[in-house]
Each structure stands twice: as C-alpha cells, then as structure tokens.
Amino acid sequence: MTADADLATALDALDRATDTASLVIAAQTVVQLHNPKAAPSLIKTLGYNNPAVAAVATKGLISLGNNIVPQLLESLDTNNYGARAWIVKILATLRDPRGLAVLLKAIHVDIAPSVRRSATRGLAELDLKNTEQNDDLAQCFAGLLHAGHDDEWVVRYAAAYGLEQRLPDPSLTPQQHREGLMLLQGLASAQESVTVVRMRASQALDRLSSA
Amino acid sequence: MKPLSEEQIIQNLSQKEDTSAQYYAAWWLGKMRSRHPQAIPLLLSTITALNDQPVDPDRRGVALNAIRALGHLNKPEAKQTLIDLLNSKDYNIREEAARSLGLMKQRDAVEPICALLSSGLEGAGHQPEGSPLLQEPCEALLKALGDIGLNEPHVMQSISPFVDHSRPLVRAAACRALLQLTKDNRWGHELITLLKHPEALVRRGALLDLGATGWLDAVQEIQSAAIESSLKLVALRGLAESSQSTDVLTVMDTLL
Numbered sequence: 001m002t003a004d005a006d007l008a009t010a011l012d013a014l015d016r017a018t019d020t021a022s023l024v025i026a027a028q029t030v031v032q033l034h035n036p037k038a039a040p041s042l043i044k045t046l047g048y049n050n051p052a053v054a055a056v057a058t059k060g061l062i063s064l065g066n067n068i069v070p071q072l073l074e075s076l077d078t079n080n081y082g083a084r085a086w087i088v089k090i091l092a093t094l095r096d097p098r099g100l101a102v103l104l105k106a107i108h109v110d111i112a113p114s115v116r117r118s119a120t121r122g123l124a125e126l127d128l129k130n131t132e133q134n135d136d137l138a139q140c141f142a143g144l145l146h147a148g149h150d151d152e153w154v155v156r157y158a159a160a161y162g163l164e165q166r167l168p169d170p171s172l173t174p175q176q177h178r179e180g181l182m183l184l185q186g187l188a189s190a191q192e193s194v195t196v197v198r199m200r201a202s203q204a205l206d207r208l209s210s211a
Numbered sequence: 212m213k214p215l216s217e218e219q220i221i222q223n224l225s226q227k228e229d230t231s232a233q234y235y236a237a238w239w240l241g242k243m244r245s246r247h248p249q250a251i252p253l254l255l256s257t258i259t260a261l262n263d264q265p266v267d268p269d270r271r272g273v274a275l276n277a278i279r280a281l282g283h284l285n286k287p288e289a290k291q292t293l294i295d296l297l298n299s300k301d302y303n304i305r306e307e308a309a310r311s312l313g314l315m316k317q318r319d320a321v322e323p324i325c326a327l328l329s330s331g332l333e334g335a336g337h338q339p340e341g342s343p344l345l346q347e348p349c350e351a352l353l354k355a356l357g358d359i360g361l362n363e364p365h366v367m368q369s370i371s372p373f374v375d376h377s378r379p380l381v382r383a384a385a386c387r388a389l390l391q392l393t394k395d396n397r398w399g400h401e402l403i404t405l406l407k408h409p410e411a412l413v414r415r416g417a418l419l420d421l422g423a424t425g426w427l428d429a430v431q432e433i434q435s436a437a438i439e440s441s442l443k444l445v446a447l448r449g450l451a452e453s454s455q456s457t458d459v460l461t462v463m464d465t466l467l
Contacts, residue, residue: 051439153448154441157467158467199452200463
C-alpha cells in the first residue's frame with residue numbers, strides 16, 4: 001500500500017471511532033504514519049473534549065513540525081475553547097514566531113492558568129532570531145512582563161523562567177532590560193508570596209549575574 | 212466586574228442575609244491570607260451556625276469555607292474551636308477541621324485525632340453499609356498527623372494499621388504520614404507504587420502526597436508519571452519548598 005492509502009485507512013478508523021480507547025488507538029495509528037496530510041484530522045480531534053485523545057494528537061502534531069503552523073492558526077477561528085488550549089501548547093512547543101500573537105492573546109485573556117503558563121513558556125522560547133520585525137521581541141518581552149504579574153503562581157514562575165531566557169538578548173533596549181530585571185527582583189523578594197516563585201526568580205538573578 | 216475590596220469582603224461576611232456573599236467572603240479571606248483584625252472573629256462566628264437545630268445547609272456551607280480559611284490564616288485564636296469540631300457529628304466538618312489543624316501544625320490536635328483513629332480498620336476505617344464514606348475521614352486525619360509532625364510511638368501506632376486499608380487513597384495518606392514522620396524510604400516506595408496505579412484518581416492523590424513529604428527521591432518518578440503537568444508542578448512546588456532544593460526547579464522548568 002502507498003503512504004496515502006495507509007493514511008486513508010487510518011483516518012477512516014479515526015473518523016469511525018467513538019469511545020476513548022478506540023479513539024486513542026486510532027489517533028496513535030495516524031500519528032505513527034508521520035504524514036503531514038494527517039494534520040487537519042489531528043487538529044479536529046483537539047476539539048473532541050477528550051484529553052487522552054488530544055494528548056496523543058498534540059504529540060503527533062508537534063512531531064510534524066513547523067509546516068503545520070499555518071493550519072493551526074487557521075483552525076483557531078473555528079475551533080472550540082478546549083482545542084484552543086491545546087493549540088497554544090503546540091505553538092509554544094514548536095517555538096514558531098508565527099505563533100506570537102496567539103500566545104500573547106492567551107497570556108492576556110485565557111481563563112485557564114495552565115494555558116497562560118504554556119503561553120508564557122512559549123514566549124520564553126519562541127525563535128525570534130530570524131524574524132525581520134524588531135517589534136516581535138518587544139511584544140514578546142512585554143508579554144513576559146505581563147505574565148510576571150499574573151494572579152497564579154505557576155504563571156509567575158514561568159515568567160521568571162522566561163525572563164532568564166530573554167534578558168541576555170542584546171537586542172533588548174536598556175529600558176526593557178531594566179524593567180525585566182526589576183520584575184525579577186520583585187519576584188525574588190518578600191513582595192512575592194509564593195516561596196517557589198521567589199526561589200526560581202533568585203536562581204534566574206544568580207545565573208544572569210554570573211553569566 | 213471590579214474585584215471586591217477587603218473592607219467589602221468583611222462587610223459581606225458580617226451580614227447574615229446573603230449566604231452566597233458570605234460563602235465567597237469566607238473563601239476569599241483564606242485565599243488572600245487576610246490580616247484584617249475582624250477576619251478571625253467573623254469566621255469563628257459563622258461556625259456557630261453548626262449548633263442550630265436543624266443546621267441550615269447554606270450556613271453549613273459558609274462554615275465549611277470558614278474552617279478552611281481558618282486553617283490558611285493559622286491564628287492561635289482558632290485552635291480550640293477547630294479541635295472541638297473534630298467531635299462534630301458531621302463527617303465533612305470533622306474532615307475540614309482535621310485538614311485545617313494539619314495545615315496549622317497544631318500539636319494539641321494530635322491526641323484528639325489519634326483518638327478518632329484508634330478504632331483502626333474495623334472502626335474508623337470501616338465503610339458502613341449504604342454509605343460511600345468511611346466511619347471517619349481517615350485520609351484527612353492521617354494527613355494531618357503527618358503534617359503536624361509529632362513523631363512519637365503512639366502516633367505511629369495510630370497510623371500504621373491504615374497502610375493495609377482496602378482503599379488506595381487511605382493507604383497513600385498513611386504512607387505519606389509515615390514518610391513525613393520517620394523519613395523511612397520504605398514508605399516513599401509505597402507511594403511510588405501508588406503513583407503507577409491504573410486509576411488516575413489514585414495516581415493524582417499519590418502524586419500530591421509525595422509532593423507534601425519533601426522526599427527528593429521522588430522527583431524523577433514525578434517527572435515521568437502519567438499525570439497532567441499542572442498537577443506535577445503543584446507536587447514539585449511542595450517538594451521544592453520543603454527541601455529548598457534547586458534541582459527540583461530544573462525539573463519544574465521542563466514541565467512548564
């Protein structure tokens with residue numbers, strides 16, 4: 001059988017699966033074929049409100065790499081909230097600068113702390129080296145500063161992690177650098193109520209000063 | 212919607228007509244670790260509704276939130292009330308009181324908690340016919356003993372039988388307490404076995420129990436467990452804070 005025929009069989013099985021166990025197996029079969037043409041079907045399963053299936057599809061989509069980013073971004077218009085959360089996680093992992101706007105929006109408006117956390121990690125790791133727009137780094141950095149004031153400790157933790165990644169970037173303006181350092185110092189101080197956030201921010205400051 | 216000010220929250224708790232506003236206010240004071248001078252007296256006053264006959268279900272809900280908040284606020288003025296609540300006829304009230312006393316590490320609660328557990332698997336750990344609950348809130352009682360941390364032979368004796376309980380989450384609570392009190396790795400390995408249990412609910416419980424113990428040998432097992440990252444991060448936060456180990460932070464970074 002050709003690769004496309006294998007894919008057609010696997011997608012058909014995924015279409016017909018109804019319970020979680022068979023959906024997971026069908027999704028795993030599709031993922032193992034590692035065929036970029038499977039992306040639309042995998043993206044569709046993210047909207048099934050079934051975390052076990054979505055976890056398999058998420059891994060599969062990540063393994064398909066950055067070529068699927070445009071499809072992910074297009075699907076955001078039609079997909080439901082649950083799918084959106086998974087897509088934020090995929091975009092954060094792929095580090096593709098085209099995901100920047102989605103990650104920024106998630107940090108500002110998403111109600112789920114785990115989504116804001118993933119989006120923050122995404123901002124920390126997005127590959128902005130090859131983007132032409134100087135604006136991207138500024139927006140990305142502003143997003144990290146916003147995340148550092150989030151109500152949830154885990155998002156502030158991710159912001160401390162992110163500031164450690166971004167602060168050594170020589171393209172930052174002195175003003176941005178100063179603001180980032182001040183935020184980290186705040187997170188490392190008694191102003192921050194959660195011990196582990198203080199620990200992570202102090203670690204970031206130590207590493208930055210010894211680098 | 213504008214967030215409520217602390218003054219507004221205090222007013223909402225002191226009025227008696229709107230129980231849902233009281234319910235939220237009681238939760239808020241605990242969550243925000245309020246230091247308002249009226250917080251403790253007002254929270255304690257909501258608990259008197261438990262003496263009414265019959266108990267109003269909405270006021271009982273407010274009281275449950277107040278008990279939780281008192282645990283977070285950790286003030287000595289609340290100690291005796293919470294200890295008295297361990298003898299409530301209401302299972303959930305006993306359960307929340309035990310949790311709060313554990314959070315407060317109240318040594319004076321150790322004897323009454325041991326007394327509730329003293330009937331062992333046949334008594335406290337028995338599930339009466341037709342009820343989903345055990346006779347006593349064993350998980351909360353065991354965890355409280357571990358959190359309070361009084362390592363004495365009679366406390367161990369109260370906990371030990373429950374490592375053989377038929378419910379995996381009760382076993383996990385007993386192992387957690389024994390690991391906290393004895394630092395004996397054996398109990399940590401029992402928890403790691405439960406971390407691989409087929410039921411997700413048990414895996415999550417064992418994960419949070421490991422997080423509470425500060426037992427660093429668990430870090431790798433937690434990282435690879437079949438549980439969502441959000442919960443692993445909560446457990447690792449517990450390990451990091453109790454051990455002050457920066458190695459835990461490195462693992463947490465990989466789970467963001």
